[in-house]
Amino acid sequence: MRDPSLRRSAALFRAFLRERTDPGHCYRLLARDAADQIERYAPLRGAVVADVGGGSGHFTAEFRRRGARAWLFEPDAAELTAHGPPIEGAVLADGYLLPLADGAVDICFSSNVLEHVADPQIFLSELIRVTRPGGLIYVAFTNWFSPWGGHETAPWHYLGAERARARYRRRTGQAAKHTLGVNLFAVHIGRTLRQVRARDDIAVVTARSRYAPFLAEAIPRLPGVREVATWNLLLILRRLP
Template identity: 80%
Template sequence: MRELGEKPPDGAVVADGYLLPLADGVADVTFSSNVLEHVADPQTFLSELARVTRPGGLIYVSFTNWLSPWGGHEWAPWHYFGAERARARYRRRTGKPAKHTLGENLFAVHIGPTLRQVRARDDVTLVTARSRYWPFLPEAVVKAPGIREVATWNLLLILRRCPP
């Protein structure tokens, strides 16, 4: 909450992403930016976004994948050498503890498994999967297994809600 400032904007809904206080199918578009890597169960989180999105509506989800240069967030790129080592380095360098802890409020989310899980769902269809920050060949990078895990940095998924 403290990151939202003193008061969230009027009309903002601040809630648990697993249990949104919204009726089924009330949103034309749902939007999640850089949240998926912070939830322990990404598929349940996506299910809740799908639940509140009307059939035919769009779901915009972007996340920083673990193997990207920014996967370790404030302790990146040192996360390549291990999360605890990277956290310790951050503390030594800044004199304060890291905001994120792997397995508590930061999770190692990967592109390949996430794409397979999304494609296997029956409540959404994949409109596009692309690198959010690459202006050149954004969809091509995501189609290259292995390379995509490092080169994508931030994956953008646009999903369409299927009829029930």
């Protein structure tokens, strides 16, 4: 599927709607899409890839299928086995302190993790540290004011996180998985872009709406509008010497 395109965005959206009932299909499709995005900038065949926070390993499996030497680093043991046995070689590790040497990987990958860490800048610094000079860092995250920013409580998070959690409990009879300030944090597009552009150890290759069917690179350039319309920001960064 061409990126961006209406057909691609529609296919991804349909898969997201089926995430709870068919997570395997959803994450396999998302993994193929992410791999396609990476290969616009660097080949996966022969590359050493760190998949940081990749859950049960769908992304790692796709990278390996394309010839990469890919390894999963996941801090949550429950996530490793959420969709079956853990993928071979998976490592239980904190993204703040990866068990990797400086410059150990060609590509460092993180999909929808940044909004789940209390200090995104420390997390990003660790991704950059383990990437070799000239290598790529792929970081995608759901920003707080995105229509999906509250995750399972969206879009009611626009009326306040606690109100959204209370509504979720009333509607489903169970507590929401995510709690703002505990395992979900309000990350914003403008602030994140300013922070990465201020660094002298990386160059921004692209900053784009990950799923948009058109104007994918234009949307994040629009202050205010981008905080809602970006939906999910994709940053591809290059590690500088």
